[in-house]
Amino acid sequence: MKNKLIYLPFALLTYGLLYFWHPEVMNYHEQNQLFLWTGDYLAQRLALPGGLADWISECLVQFCYVPWLGALALTVLFTLLALATNLWVGLLALTTLLDLYSLISFPVALLLTVAAARWADGFSQPHAAPTPANFSSKCIAFRPIPAGCLGAPWIRDVWSECRKTFARPYPLGADALLFPVLYWLVGPTALLYAALRLVHYYARGGRRGIYVLTYLIYILFILLNAHRLLFPQWPLSAAFCGLNYCRVPTLHPACHWQIPLTVLFVALAQYPAKVARYFWVAVAGLSLGVLLPLKDYDPDPYEVLKQDMLVRQERWDEVIARAERHQPPTSMSSEYVNLALAMKRQLAERMFQFYQSGPDALLMRSMRDNLSNMATAEAFYHLGMINSALRYCSDLQESIVNNRKSGRLERRIALCQLANGRTAVARKHLRLLSHSLYYRAEAEELLRQGYNDEVKRLQRLRYRQEMLYDYNEIDKMLGLLFVNNPDNTMALDYFLGQLLLKGDVQNFMGHLPWAQQYGGYAVMPAGYQDAVRTIQSHGNAPGTLYGNYVKKMMSNAQTEKP
């Protein structure tokens, strides 16, 4: 492709998709890692095959903290991938065979497919219980992308340097050294390089089977021995499918190989026999078609992720505004919207105008995955339930199964530890953050001062009374939090809200005077008036929002009974 401007529309499309349509996806990936600018961090990555690709991918993903920059970084990456394909197409002299425009679009289209749709796989049933725990397991951690991309500049250099070698009839011996190096840097995606070299070899007329056989045996030898000698504590499958290609190390989703395989199919299309050529073109096209699972696209999971992003950025009004238009019917969504309402002091007023999933609509039980409890962790933190926030944040971070830290959660943990007076532990987390790009400034300030306004706020709000946490009595815990500090009006709103969600009308009515006395409301909030009307009419007052909630809960309970 001579005119490189042809990539511009793709680049713009990629940028638009990431920045305008799905910025939350970038946010999600960014909050599941903590990239450190230290030699140790790089060395740790390079200690395993595919480490350089891993390091580059994390380096790029860190920019997603600033959405426009993250979108730009990923767009550059995707465009490089298209260019890499183009380079191979050029090498294989395919210009007269196929429409290159569509060829180079393959990887980009596939990539966007993977990015846009596959991410949402685990989220495809938003009506089921909260956020499915397997959400993260289906997420691709961008690893193969730089792995594929990295081949391009490398191959270009090698090409110019080793032209003579390549021109020889049997050039495969040159890979004896190059393949292991490439394997160590980018992982098993290097197999694509090996496959393309074989195709290239055949395309140039090489036919001696013994060379090909030796080549294949050598590759197998390298992979098996690398595993046996250098990373035996990993399963053997990791040597062939990648160590950190997926956030769940033991998973090797087929989609990881979609891009490399399509490139390979395209390359095979230059096979001299005409029929075979069309066969491979068809296979490449088919693989593209198979990999377009847009029919499964469900916007709700993305909406929840978007709420998570907005809550993280404390854009409370936007959370509420979006929920007014559409709210996914999940517990997480209820929690995010309720938190936004509470932060804007609208919870008492408007809670039941929005979807409420049940007694877990304010605070959820502990779950073992890296997302479901994020809303609860945020709520605990803003309420001032420091130990609970610390627990949920720690467990969320520990649930990132590839053992990466989270900048978002590390920051929360450090602040909670400081508020608890655990300076030594907090400093440990802050030192970690001080090596990152976007968390450094605050971390360094806290390392210097030992506190900031946020720490003081948390210390003001926290419990004064020792007790053991009990989710079954979360309403009482919220009540005590408020009693310990009557200025904590958010705790009061949560307390009364929890009583309503639980259907504990007696306690709600008993504690309603607190709302008038301490809540700072000039008049009784409309939401509480609505609830009182429902309670006084024994649920028979028509059109009451709380009444509708109670009916829905009762109906759900009856459905669940049989």
Next chain:
Amino acid sequence: MKLKLRTRDLGRGLALVATLAVVCALFFTSGTPDLRRVRPVDALPPMYPDYTDVTIPCNLAPLNFLLRDSAREVALRVDGRFLATSHGARLTIPLSRWRKFTAEHRGDTLQVEVFARHADGWRAYRSFTWMVSPDSIDPYLTYRLIEPDYEVWNNLQIEQRSLADFSTKQLADYHLQQNRCMNCHIPQGASARRSMLYVRGEGGGAVLNEEGRLRKLALTADSLVSGSVYFSFSPGGRWVVFSSNVIIPGFHTHPDRRLEVFDTRSDVYVADLQERVIHVWPQLADSTQLETFPVFAADGRGIYFCSAPRDSLRSHLLHGLKYALLHVDFDEATGQIARQVDTVYAGEKSVCHPRVSPDGRFLVYTVADYGTFPIWHPEADLSLLHLDTGVRDSLPQVNAPFSDTYHSWSSNGRWMVFASKRDDGLYGKPYFTHIDKEGRATKPLLLPQRYPEYYDHTLKSFNIPELVDAELPFDAVDVQRAMQREAETFTLKRE
């Protein structure tokens, strides 16, 4: 073009190389201070780990340390001779030099001086002593690496570390165990010939190492309280006494407290590894009591364990849950236990993790204000009981303000390793203390690392440290293979 090498060019090249070598030497090597110009400082060096006034096993790896100040160079002088110098605040001692030094000074108490160069010149900190103990420590340490979080664990590893240097070996690794929980690698009396660890979860079991042959055991039965948790081998190796516990986590709201892990039910059982029978004795499995932490006496003639009334679970915030230390006679030949259970110690505090010294003279246990999980109790301390006299020693020279618990003895009985959170209150690290024939303990020293900053950076706790007298004859791959087998089942026998 043919390259002609002329003598003049060669001379220039050599001069350049020599200059570079001199520059590098000046830049990368550090010097010793001119003692006439050193400024004395009336304070101990701010060294981390704190290796001042410690007793060092003669076969331990070098005590690398760093100074927690703005030192630009550090020099270490021992017994009047400079042992090591460094650029920057970190001082690492070459392994060969350290080995020679410890070999030469076995049994000596040495004067140690630390010098540091700051912006204003060299400073000499107050000197301290190192006692190089002639008692060697077992050459290997095993432990579990885990992040001290709450309910979620991830990426667990059981590791073996050579104490003579810094090399490690994975004994069980999460990559090969589907990220399941793994715990409690415990040898039989610090012997590498027999040990056992657990892999939890679906398809899990106990992996028993018998001189390198791994057996997978289902050390449980339907009517047991739960799976096996704490265990101990009899000296002969035929018997295993273990507890089965229903463990519940509780979460504090107080800033100084974090977790409260307690048992709602627990009993102690004796398993015969030879006949594959689990014996249930009413003395050890009383439903009104919570029995746990069983351990064999050094001679195998008794079992020590802890017990608390189950009623105490109802006490306010579990503050009344206090375990006593009990003893029951055991016959290793027949596997019979006596009817009579004796109370060894029952006090104001709760007793956990009793461990008897190999010579049978001392019993070290952890005391906490209450409860059964001292690792989360900042006040938890070690205590030593002289079994022959009944005298209790609260080990003030060993304990620190944060949790000191989970200890094990070396095979010669002169060293003890324990997990202490003294640095920051959260991350457990292995400390060693020397215990002489009279039961006197020395100031503990932290397991040295190749780079002492390791402890600043790691987010893992060293859990269940155990000393082992030789390299363990298996690794993580062997454990993975063992886990793929069918587990050997046990039958239950009520006595």
